[in-house]
Amino acid sequence: MEQKNTANEMPDLEVLFELADLFKVFGDSTRIRIMFTISDNEMSVLNIAESLNMEQSTISHQLRVLRQNKLVRVRRDGKQIYYSLDDDHVKKIIEMGLDHVLE
């Protein structure tokens, strides 16, 4: 029988850095809250800010981080810009984490 190799082989260093960078994005409560806020429906920046009772600027800065890491989708409609989670992938990562936290 072949040896099972369940993603245990160490990936390239570069990939590991990317991986750490990805988790770093999830490692901030403001960004986590934003992600939950827009996980059901897209939302404008101001709406997110109001919803979390935080400054527009703070949200905008963090949305940029999410954007740069391709974790959110962006859609402009007139003056507002609507953000939503990029894909179910993102939700799954969060759910995995939640499982661990809640267990």
Next chain:
Amino acid sequence: MEQKNTANEMPDLEVLFELADLFKVFGDSTRIRIMFTISDNEMSVLNIAESLNMEQSTISHQLRVLRQNKLVRVRRDGKQIYYSLDDDHVKKIIEMGLDHVLE
């Protein structure tokens, strides 16, 4: 039909902080590398350090973080202390992240 509720309901603030803290642990390349290093077999602190070509102290500090977050198991055998990943849960979180990074 009832409304589907796919973990989208915002958990308590406290839980969100814990969640962010958990991901924060994954958000450092040294810790990620340690986790990969011990994902197959348990390893002593010095072995991990040598394997990653880093200082014993650095590894020890980071292992503490992993310990505090219950991501590793610890076993003492004589002078050495052996670390291994706590459960498959941890691997799954990493794999989820890898999927996103590699896609």
Next chain:
DNA sequence: TGAACATATGAAAATATGTTCATATGTTAC
């Protein structure tokens, strides 16, 4: 075009984080 509104961004300040060095603690074997 200009006023009003929504979002983005640069710089500064406050805080958090990671690594190193020196050293303490714990274990074994003599």
Next chain:
DNA sequence: GTAACATATGAACATATTTTCATATGTTCA
């Protein structure tokens, strides 16, 4: 007990990160 080895830890330093403030950019509508 003491020497030798393995690991842990505190303090200091360097770096990174988050938030705020002020302001720039982009859009709509009159």
